[in-house]
Amino acid sequence: MTDLTVLATEEFRPEPDHNTPLLEVSDLEVSFRSSTGVVPAVRGVNLTVYPGQSVAIVGESGSGKSTTAHAVIDLLPGTGRVTGGSIRFAGQELTTAGRRAMEHVRGRQIGLVPQDPMSNLNPVWRIGFQVREALAANGVAQGKAAKRRVAEVLESAGLPDAERRAHQFPHEFSGGMRQRALIGIGLAGDPRLLIADEPTSALDVTVQRRILDHLGTLARERHVALLFITHDLGLAAERAEHLVVMHRGRVVESGPARQILADPQHPYSQRLVASAPSLASARIQRARQRGEGSNDLLTAEEEETGGGKNIVVVEGLTKTFHLRGARPGLGKEITAVDDVSFSIPRGTTMALVGESGSGKSTVANIALNLLAPTSGHVRFEGTDLGTLTGRALFDFRRKVQPIFQNPYGSLDPVYSVYRIIEEPLRVHGIGNSASRAQRVSELLDMVSLPTSTMRRYPNELSGGQRQRVAIARALALEPALVVCDEAVSALDVLVQAQILGLLNDLQSQMGLTYLFITHDLAVVRQIADQVAVMENGRIVEQGTTDQIFQNPQVGYTKELLRSIPGASIEGEIARPEEGVVTLEEAEDE
Structure with a gap:
């Protein structure tokens, strides 16, 4: 032996x-x-x-x-x-x-x-x-x-x-x-x-x-x-x-x-x-507010041009699912979303946070018009999604784009990266083959992927690379609303910081609106203007990012905040003499 x-x-x-x-x-x-x-x-x-x-x-x-x-x-x-x-x-x-x-x-x-x-x-x-x-x-x-x-x-x-x-x-x-x-x-x-x-x-x-x-x-x-x-x-x-x-x-x-x-x-x-x-x-949140101003307040010019209007309004949203083969006594229906209401001002970011099963992804799918609500309404730019058909529905698909959670299941394995990103442009009749190729190259550069990536296939990419391709595809049509379902959960911290910075930049440049679905409250702190906390299908707390983080009202929110990895040691890496350390300051050093 x-x-x-x-x-x-x-x-x-x-x-x-x-x-x-x-x-x-x-x-x-x-x-x-x-x-x-x-x-x-x-x-x-x-x-x-x-x-x-x-x-x-x-x-x-x-x-x-x-x-x-x-x-x-x-x-x-x-x-x-x-x-x-x-x-x-x-x-x-x-x-x-x-x-x-x-x-x-x-x-x-x-x-x-x-x-x-x-x-x-x-x-x-x-x-x-x-x-x-x-x-x-x-x-x-x-x-x-x-x-x-x-x-x-x-x-x-x-x-x-x-x-x-x-x-x-x-x-x-x-x-x-x-x-x-x-x-x-x-x-x-x-x-x-x-x-x-x-x-x-x-x-x-x-x-x-x-x-x-x-x-x-x-x-x-x-x-x-x-x-x-x-x-x-x-x-x-x-x-x-x-x-x-x-x-x-x-x-x-x-x-x-x-x-x-x-x-x-x-x-x-x-x-x-x-x-x-x-x-x-x-630190990054404070630096962003100090350097760029908070998105919570809109300028007079934005108010005059309609920038402050709600692009999405959710009213009394409820979704129940029928359980096939349910055991006797267990009931045959489950309520995944229960009387949810919120609104998203144009050009801002609303984060829905909560544990798995809280109903946040179901809300996202209804907002994408992929699921019909049992009751309640979702209005996009004043139009009830339940009334969209034909050309109006096709136009809606162009204005609202998703970034799904799983980078392994959201990309077609038989398509090259080029075809994956180019497909929405071709389907919506945008440009010719040469201009679409140029656009694909620009989008890959946006998400920090080399141009050579367009000839590769999803199985040749890491999980983080696949998610970057999914983000590039979502941005291809320059949508008004992007629904991000755990969009950066598969990314490394450096790429994640870059993507979050990119999303912020695109928001300020293009007036994009984000509905951000996540369980990572640290990410929420960086990108969100408003936060809605969901538990068991209901919104239990809602407010601005600073309100939720600095003065949470319900025990569930406090538990989520206490559970952020590294929250207990954040003070140990701050520099008292400088107060706030930005990413740029760290890189300069």
């Missing part, structure tokens, strides 16, 4: 020595082979994780953070290979381990929570079966014992009514629920090290906090080490003891998390800290 096989046995669980590294990555080199040759993805990375320690790797897409994590458990995609360096786990070398030995280590000693919940659960298997499979594969429990353990695993991951949920299929879960199921599966093998690749990217802030609290408790009580892969500086600062900043395959800065956030040394780290919404939202 090899040393690594001994390591993988269930009995091998020595008392942790907190002075001895659990994971040591030394001078790691990872490369991918392409048609043009070998492409280095990770270059000379060094990383150490001790038992019970929480370490976060932060960086934007393409920085090599996920590649580094996947190299540890020998799950590099495609042609990826470790070409140099060492990976030692509990004193044993993993880079030279055989396939069978690594299969024993995965799950039992090193767990993984993958990023995309849409593609990492088998759509034809019930959730409970997939958890039982993980329990059996890791030798934790089998048969009836595994069946009993399923509910415990799902409950520990924060999934309510776990026993009933275990009988459902992935398509019956929201994105956040799928992510919680993946977290349960990752913890099923009782690992010593848990690698969490963007573990809470699909979760609401309150659920996110509950999950991260649980993982933190696990780390303390059971000496489980956590390796977070994230682009959320707030999450990294609040949850990790040690921070590793990666840029273009290299580690550019490493050290105690609070120290790096208080005094980042590398220019890239400074940009990340300055751009992170969860850390800098209040």
Whole structure:
């Protein structure tokens, strides 16, 4: 029996020595082979994780953070290979381990929570079966014992009514629920090290906090080490003891998390800290108001030209859904939206915030005229959407454009990026082929994608790149209203800051109006003029952004604000002598 096989046995669980590294990555080199040759993805990375320690790797897409994590458990995609360096786990070398030995280590000693919940659960298997499979594969429990353990695993991951949920299929879960199921599966093998690749990217802030609290408790009580892969500086600062900043395959800065956030040394780290919404939202908001003036007040000229009129008016909106196959006594209808009313002045941004299931996306779909309300009205530029037919409906589609949440499902996989962005221009008869090609190039530049991207396909792009393509497509027709359903949730902080800045610039230049659907209140602080907080289909609080953030009236809103990652440490990165640090000031330094 090899040393690594001994390591993988269930009995091998020595008392942790907190002075001895659990994971040591030394001078790691990872490369991918392409048609043009070998492409280095990770270059000379060094990383150490001790038992019970929480370490976060932060960086934007393409920085090599996920590649580094996947190299540890020998799950590099495609042609990826470790070409140099060492990976030692509990004193044993993993880079030279055989396939069978690594299969024993995965799950039992090193767990993984993958990023995309849409593609990492088998759509034809019930959730409970997939958890039982993980329990059996890791030798934790089998048969009836595994069946009993399923509910415990799902409950520990924060999934309510776990026993009933275990009988459902992935398509019956929201994105956040799928992510919680993946977290349960990752913890099923009782690992010593848990690698969490963007573990809470699909979760609401309150659920996110509950999950991260649980993982933190696990780390303390059971000496489980956590390796977070994230682009959320707030999450990294609040949850990790040690921070590793990666840029273009290299580690550019490493050290105690609070120290790096208080005094980042590398220019890239400074940009990340300055751009992170969860850390800098209040500073950027104040800087924007000081430099540009608040959008809450309209000029006399705007009032005279109708700029202050409400472009969207929602009155008494209610939407109920019929439940097919509902069990006796459970009722056959569910009210997703319950008597919702609000208005959006032209040229401003209204944010609808709330947890999954609060009804905010249903409101967005009704505003897009993709769903008919059960009762109530949505008026766009004075016209009731329920009366639109034929040419009037076609014209409405041009004036109102969506940016959907899921970048994997909102782009046609058989279309090139060029055709995806060019299609709305062609459908609405705008320009000729040459002018449309020029417009596509301009739009790609707007969202910081190279012109060469137009010849690529969605499967060749990262999630963040796909979302940028979706944003470019939405802006192609120069709409009056853009409905953003979690439009920046898939983006890295630097790109996210750039896109939010772009949306603000376009709003001031083109008079755009935004209906922003999100669970990220840090983003709301940067972009929204008005906020409506939704809970269980109803608006429980509504007001200007400053009113909601500075003086919340209801307990639900206060809980949402308390749950923002990094909110508790925002003061630690402010500079008392300067008061406010803008993104430009950070970049200049």
